[in-house]
Structures are given as structure tokens and as C-alpha cells.
Amino acid sequence: MTTHNISxxxxxxxxxxxxxxxxxxxxMLRETLALTGTKNGCSAGECGACTVLLDGEPVNSxxxxxxxxxxxxxxxxxxxxxxxxLNPIQEAIIDEGGVQCGFCTPGILISGRALLDRNPxxxxxxxxxxxxGNLCRCTGYVRIIEGxxxxxxxxxxxV
Ligand code: FES
Ligand code: FES
Numbered sequence: 359m360t361t362h363n364i365s366x367x368x369x370x371x372x373x374x375x376x377x378x379x380x381x382x383x384x385x386m387l388r389e390t391l392a393l394t395g396t397k398n399g400c401s402a403g404e405c406g407a408c409t410v411l412l413d414g415e416p417v418n419s420x421x422x423x424x425x426x427x428x429x430x431x432x433x434x435x436x437x438x439x440x441x442x443x444l445n446p447i448q449e450a451i452i453d454e455g456g457v458q459c460g461f462c463t464p465g466i467l468i469s470g471r472a473l474l475d476r477n478p479x480x481x482x483x484x485x486x487x488x489x490x491g492n493l494c495r496c497t498g499y500v501r502i503i504e505g506x507x508x509x510x511x512x513x514x515x516x517v
Contacts, residue, residue: 364428368393369437377424384408384419386427387434395435395464399493406492409465410434416472418491435464438471446512447471451505458496465492470506480510 360379365372368391377386384401387393387410396419399407403421410419411433438445444452447470457463466489473480473488480488485506486499494502 362425362428364425366424366427366430366432368432369434375424379423379425381424382420383410383412383417383422383424383427383432386424387419387432393434393436397461397464399461404493405462406465406469406489407462409468409492411468411472414472414475416469416491433468433471435467438467445471447474447506447509450509450512451502454501454505454508456497456502456505462492462494462496466494466502470509473506474510478510480506482507 361376362379364375364377366375367373368387373391375386375390377390384396384398387396388398396410397407398420399405401420403418406418408419409416412422412427413431438448447467451457451463451467451470469489469492473484477484482503485503489502
């Protein structure tokens with residue numbers, strides 16, 4: 359297998375990595391960088407548990423090759439919080455009871471963050487559209503949607 363040198367910024371840290379040509383971004387994050395907050399639900403682009411921001415856009419990291427990320431900026435769920443403080447969208451989704459088993463939560467948070475970055479005052483329909491690719495078996499989505507709305511209301515604080 360051919361390997362490639364890549365430079366990628368992950369959660370603000372520049373990483374210089376040697377990656378196999380067939381390594382996915384999800385595998386690079388979880389296994390090379392030990393960022394296991396990004397979940398592997400299906401490895402097939404179906405569940406959204408592996409969602410990260412790639413240059414500001416949400417992507418299923420199981421469907422992106424690591425080598426394609428050379429020069430890119432990646433944000434994972436680990437990058438949402440800082441200094442032992444939760445990001446407002448994390449707090450809001452917890453407050454609204456939008457976390458049960460938590461397996462979908464990292465992907466939901468990233469999709470929600472991407473939505474609020476481009477639309478700080480989303481309607482319910484906007485939120486549903488933003489998280490349409492994030493499957494949750496536990497919550498029924500209502501509480502997740504309420505959490506994103508609550509985070510939007512608090513947008514005087516940057517998300
Ligand atoms: S693990 Fe990537 S979409 Fe399910
Ligand atoms: S909280 Fe369990 S899958 Fe969403």
C-alpha cells in the first residue's frame with residue numbers, strides 16, 4: 359500500500375502524518391490521533407456518527423480518505439470544548455435531555471455547530487435538515503432539536 363505524507367490541522371493543532379492511501383479520515387482520527395470522540399457507527403456513510411467539520415463543512419469522515427485532507431482544517435467533537443468548559447451547544451443538548459446512550463451525540467454536535475455557524479437563528483425545519491444524516495436510536499430527535507434551538511438562543515456566546 360502506498361503511503362503519503364500529509365499536513366492537517368486538527369482542532370487547531372498542526373499534525374504531520376504518514377498515512378496509507380486507503381486510510382479513511384475517521385480511522386486517522388480514531389486510531390492515529392486517538393480522537394475517539396468521532397464514532398464509527400456503520401463505516402458506510404449511513405449513520406452520521408463519524409461527522410466532523412472539514413474546512414467548515416460537515417462530512418462523514420468514514421467516506422473521506424485521510425490523504426484527501428492534506429492541507430485541510432478538521433474540527434472534531436474534542437475541539438468543541440476548551441479549558442474544561444463545554445461549548446454552549448453541548449450544554450444546551452445536555453440540558454434539553456438530548457443525550458441518552460450518547461453514541462450519535464458527537465456527530466449531532468458537529469452538525470449542529472455547522473448549522474449555527476452559518477445560521478444563528480434556525481427554524482425547526484433548518485435544524486431537521488441539518489441533522490438529517492445523523493441517526494439517533496434513542497431520543498426521538500425532539501430533545502435534540504430543542505437543544506439546538508436553545509444553543510441558538512444563547513448565541514450571544516460564540517458556539
Ligand atoms: S460511521 Fe460514518 S456515516 Fe456511519
Ligand atoms: S442518544 Fe443513543 S443513538 Fe442517539
